[in-house]
Structure formats: structure tokens, C-alpha cells
Amino acid sequence: MPETCHTVNTTPERIFAVLADGWSYASWVVGAAHIRDVDEGWPAVGARIHHRIGPWPLQIDDKTVVRAVVPGRFLELDAQAWPLGAATVRIRLEPLSATTTRIRMAETLSSGIGRLLPGPVQAALLRPRNAEALRRLDDIAVHR
Template sequence: MIEVCRTIRTPPERIFAVLADGWSYASWVVGAAHIRAVDDGWPAVGTRVHHRLGPWPLQLEDQTVVREMEPNRLLELEAHAGPFGVARVRLILEPISDTTTRVRMGWRAAAGFARLVPEAVMSVVLRARNAETLHRVDDIATHRRLRAA
């Protein structure tokens, strides 16, 4: 599993509120370009965000499915990326204090082409990408007004 970690100066509830807003998915996931639809009940287990990936005009339409969820603590996603495969992404929120949370993001190839690439090679690209993803979550959770559920 390729893992990155970021300490964010806000409580886990604010961070989880970002993750629980399926319409914000393209704002924090590097590579997601457009949200086409969000299943009612997101982020309940089995619900999906329907999205486009990549730069226009080469975008792929695909989806991300919630596989495990514990409010304010854990969100595990199965992210589909067309021919590139499927990844399992695990976001764990660990309170450090009342105002600070450590977020750990783990990524592993689950199916498709990505499983054929050695983890050491994937790690070179994905560590930077996933660190940027957590940086975006940080920005949204600490600086933007969150939408009501």
C-alpha cells in the first residue's frame, strides 16, 4: 500500500464533511475532472460518485464506490479509472487534539493495468499525487464554507 499522511488543523468532523460531499469530489481528487452524478445517501457503503477523469477531450467516464465508512473516522473507496484499472483508497482520520487531525491516505491497485506496474514505480507518481489530494482536502476543510448536507 502506498501511503501519505497530512496533519490538518481542523477537527475530523470538518474533514469528513468534505469527503461526505460527493459533489466536491473533483475539487480534491487529483485527476477527477467533472462530477456527473452522486448517488443519494453518499457516502453510505455501496453509493457512488459518477465522474469524468483526465484532461478534456480525452476524458473517461467512470465511478467511485464507497466500500467502507465510519463517520468522522474512515472512508474506503473503490476508484475506477477505465482501462487503467481500479484502486482501493483508504482515508483514515485520527484526532490529535480538539482542533487537529492526522489524515492518512493509503492507495493500492485492486484490478486492471495498475496491478501490473510494480509498487515502487507507482509510488514515485502516486506519493506526489496523493499528497496534493490531501493538500486540497486541507484547503477545503480549513478555508472554505462547507455545503449543508
């Protein structure tokens, strides 16, 4: 699973607070255009964010579902984007000091036509997008 890392000058708790705010999802996830609804209890296992992806007017309504969570440390998502398929996304927060955290974001295309792409091609497509998502997450967590 291709992984992208980014070091942030804040605590894992501040970063996780952004992840736990489902309404902020489109602010840091590259490609998410609009949040339509967030299930009560997000980010509990099974909770969903209902979103639109893609550029207007070609947007698609879909959802992202929480598969696993360790508050303040880990979030695993099933990010759906029909008709392209879905991706499994794992976000780990590793404290490096009292004020610094490493974010590790791993993503693999897990269903649909995207899963047919070889691993190196998936990595080449996903790493730049995920690096930008982590920069956005950094900005929100630090300056919120």
C-alpha cells in the same frame, strides 16, 4: 499499500464533511475533472460518485464506489478508471488534538494494467498525487 500523511488544523468532522459531500470530489481528487452525479446516501456503503477523469478532450466517464465507512474517521473507496483499472483508496482521520487531525491516505492499484506495476513504482507515482489531494482537502476543510 503506499500511504501519504498530512496534518490539518481542523477537526476530523470538518474533514469528513468534505468527504461526505460527493459533489466536492473533483475539487480535491487530482485527476477527477467533473462530477456527473452522486448517489443519494453518499457516503454509505455501495453509494457511487459518477465522474469524469483526465484532461479534456480525453476524459473518461467512470465511477467511485464506497466500500467501507466509519463516519468522521474512515472511508474506503473503489476508484475506477477504465481502461487503466481501479484503485483501492483508504482515508483515515486521526485526531491529534481538539483542533488538529492527521489524514492518512493509502492507495493501491487493484485491477487493470496498473496492478501489474511493482509496489515501489506504484508508490512513486501515487504519493505526489495523493500529497496534492490532501493539500486540497486541507484547504477546503479549513476554509469552507
